Each structure stands twice: as structure tokens, then as C-alpha cells.
Amino acid sequence: MNYYTRKLGFYAAALWAALTLNFLIPRMLPGNPVDILLAKLQQRGGQVSADTRRAYELLLGGDSTQPLIVQYWNYLVNIxxxxxxxxxTYFPAPVTEVIASSLPWTIMLVGIATVLAFIIGVALGAFVGWKPGTWVDSLIPATTLLAAVxxxxxxxxxxxxLSTTLSVFPSQGGYDVVLDPGWNWEFxxxxxxYGFLPALTIVIASLGGWLLGMRNMMVSTLSEDYILTARAKGLAEGRILRDYAARNAVLPSIAGFAISLGFVVSGSVVTEQVFSYPGIGAKLLSAVTNNDYALMQGLFLFITIAVLGANLIVDLFYGLIDPRTRVRS
Incomplete structure (x- = not known):
């Protein structure tokens, strides 16, 4: 129990530190979102006054006349x-609505692609590592090359x-624009x-890392004494592969997989931008381009919570499957 208490305390402190940095960093950047909105108002022929600036500051959740510590407290209360x-960027939409409209797209695309890449990569890595030195093992450099692309x-x-030459899949967008979004089979x-090509890009680009990592861990695990003991007992090769070698070799990959899942909510900025996919990555790029501090803070907050949550789950899970971690801690 002491192990889990320390873990929860550590991640609570990490979350507080992340919230504090999330508050300070945008305020240290050049530019001001209020000035951006006032400039847009002036371009439309509106009149800008001190009262107008004050109203926009309150609307965006800040007040430059207050001390920084008061702004920080209000920031925590609002969160x-x-x-x-x-x-x-999407004025007057609240940040929560902007994130809520994009988050499902990113989770479905990047989440499913990450899970598929992990499962395929770990399975292939276990198979290749079980028989090192074979012709299949010689294909590993090709997969690592794809990971570097x-x-x-x-x-x-x-x-x-697949889009321009063969016209098999659409080149951009998240769905057919003639359809109304909803939970129906057609949509x-x-x-x-529309999500097949972006998902294929993510799977192929990240497959090599999982495969190589699992392969190397399998080769290292095969030299352990318990593998030799299992073979000496006459256990079936398939059982040794599944219950002894792969089970222990996959532990580091599980930690990396959890971290990858934490970063799923950040989206794949480049992939979403290339395919004009309506995910979190595209929203994050728009927020940075337009100095949209509120949206940046909201997105970074979601990413931080997801990463910390994923790491916490892995730490707690490790404590269950490997009691040695609790003893050392």
C-alpha cells in the first residue's frame, strides 16, 4: 500500500507542476490574444476603447491588472x-467545445493506429527474436528504415x-462532407x-520501433536461466515462447505503449495537416499560429493529464505483474 501511496503522491505533484508551467509559459511568450481580437475588431470597423479591452480580457479568462498570483489562483479555480x-481562433467558441469536437477524431485515428502498430510490431518482434539469425531477421533493417522516414x-x-494515381482512397478530410455527422453506419x-490512409501512415511509420525493441528483448531473454530450465523440463516450444520468453520480453514495450497512448490525445500534427484531418493536431497547429493561448493551454492540459495518467496506470500495473518493483520501491 505504501508503494501505491508514493506513486499517487508523485503523480499529484507532477500534475501540479505541469499546471503551473501551463500557466506560466503562455504568459512568457510574445504577443497577446486580446490584441489579436482587437485587431480583428478594428479591421471590421469596430471601435476599440479601454472598456473594450477590459471586456475582452475578462472574456478570455484573464485580467492583466491583477497580480500574477491572483491570476494563477483564478486559473486553477477555473480549471x-x-x-x-x-x-x-474559433471565437466565440469555448475551448472545451473546440477540444470536444476534435478529440474523438484523434482518439479514433491515432489510438487505433497506435494499438495496431503495437500489436503487429510486438508479435512480429517476438517471432523474429525467437529465431535470430534467420532470413526473417534480415528484414529488420527495412522496418527500421521506415521508422526513420x-x-x-x-x-x-x-x-x-493510392489517391492521385490509383484513386482508391480520398486524399484529405475526415468524412464525406455531404453527410451529417452522427452515429449511423453510413457516416x-x-x-x-477517409481515415484509412492517415492510419496506414502512422502504423507503418511506427511499426519498426516496436518490432526492433521486442526482437532485441527476446534475444536477451532467451539467454536467461529460466528459459534453459523450461527447455530442460521438456516444455513445448510454443509454451516457452508464449509463457516465458515473450511474457518477460514484452514488459519494456508495455511501458512504451502506455506512454504512446498518453500522447494519442496530442494527435499526429504532421499527418493530420497533410490529410486535412479534423483532429487535435490540426487544432494545436492553429492555436500556435494564431497565438491562441487559451486553446494552447487547454490542449497542453489534456495532453499532460493523458501522459501522466498513462504512466500512472503502467506504474500501478507493473506493481501487480512484477512484485520486485514494489520491493525495490
Whole structure:
């Protein structure tokens, strides 16, 4: 119990530190979102006054006349009330609405692609590592080469071949624009069809890392004494592979997988931009381009919570499957 208490305390402190940095960093950047909105208002012929500036500051959840510590306290209170401010880029939409409209797209695309890449990579890595030195093992450099290829380059190759040349898949968008979004089969089928190429890009680009990592861990695990003991007992090769070698070799990959799942909510900025996919990555790029501090803070908050949550789950899970971690801690 002491192990879990320390873990929860550590992640609570990490969350507080992340919230503090999330508050300070945007205020240290040049530019001001209020000035951006006032400039847009002036371009439309509106009159800008001190009262107008004050109203926009309150609307965006800030007040430059207050001390920094008071702003920080108000920031924490607003977060715990679910108020992340108003987006400048998508004004007057609240940040929570902007994130809520994009988060499902990113989770479905990047989440499913990450899970598929992990399962396929770990399975292939276990198989290749079980028989090192075979012709299959010689194919590993090709997969690592794909892992080193930039996402946008691989995405452009797929667009050229499968969209432009063969016209098999659409080159951009998240669904057929003639359809109304909803939980019906026609829309879901369209979303799956439009998301195939972005998902394929992510899977192929990240497959090599999982495969190589699992392969190397398998080779290392095969030299352990318990593998030799299992073989000496006459256990079936399939059981040794599944219950002894792969089970222990996959532990580091599980930690990396959890971290990858934490970053799922951040989206794949480059991939989403190339395919014009309506996910979190595209929203994050728009927020940075337009100095939309409220939206940046909201997105970074979601990413931070997801990453910390994923790491916490892995730490607690490790404590269950490997009691040695509790003893050392």
C-alpha cells in the first residue's frame, strides 16, 4: 500500500507542476490574444476603447491588472470548474467545445493506429527474436528504415500512389462532407474510409520501433536461466515462447505503449495537416499560429493529464505483474 501511496503522491505533484508551467509559459511568450481580437475588431470597423479591452480580457479568462498570483489562483479555480476560457481562433467558441469536437477524431485515428502498430510490431518482434539469425531477421533493417522516414514524406507517397494515381482512397478530410455527422453506419463507414490512409501512415511509420525493441528483448531473454530450465523440463516450444520468453520480453514495450497512448490525445500534427484531418493536431497547429493561448493551454492540459495518467496506470500495473518493483520501491 505504501508503494501505491508514493506513486499517487508523485503523480499529484507532477500534475501540479505541469499546471503551473501551463500557466506560466503562455504568459512568457510574445504577443497577446486580446490584441489579436482587437485587431480583428478594428479591421471590421469596430471601435476599440479601454472598456473594450477590459471586456475582452475578462472574456478570455484573464485580467492583466491583477497580480500574477491572483491570476494563477483564478486559473486553477477555473480549471477545476471545467472552464478553460474562450478560443481566439474559433471565437466565440469555448475551448472545451473546440477540444470536444476534435478529440474523438484523434482518439479514433491515432489510438487505433497506435494499438495496431503495437500489436503487429510486438508479435512480429517476438517471432523474429525467437529465431535470430534467420532470413526473417534480415528484414529488420527495412522496418527500421521506415521508422526513420518522416511522417509527412510517407503520407505524401501514399497520397500520390493510392489517391492521385490509383484513386482508391480520398486524399484529405475526415468524412464525406455531404453527410451529417452522427452515429449511423453510413457516416461511420465514411469516417473509416477517409481515415484509412492517415492510419496506414502512422502504423507503418511506427511499426519498426516496436518490432526492433521486442526482437532485441527476446534475444536477451532467451539467454536467461529460466528459459534453459523450461527447455530442460521438456516444455513445448510454443509454451516457452508464449509463457516465458515473450511474457518477460514484452514488459519494456508495455511501458512504451502506455506512454504512446498518453500522447494519442496530442494527435499526429504532421499527418493530420497533410490529410486535412479534423483532429487535435490540426487544432494545436492553429492555436500556435494564431497565438491562441487559451486553446494552447487547454490542449497542453489534456495532453499532460493523458501522459501522466498513462504512466500512472503502467506504474500501478507493473506493481501487480512484477512484485520486485514494489520491493525495490
Amino acid at each position: 477545476f470548474h471545467g472552464d478553460l476560457g474562450v478560443s481566439v 518522416p511522417y509527412f514524406w510517407l503520407a505524401l507517397i501514399f497520397i500520390y500512389i 461511420i463507414r465514411s469516417a473509416l474510409f
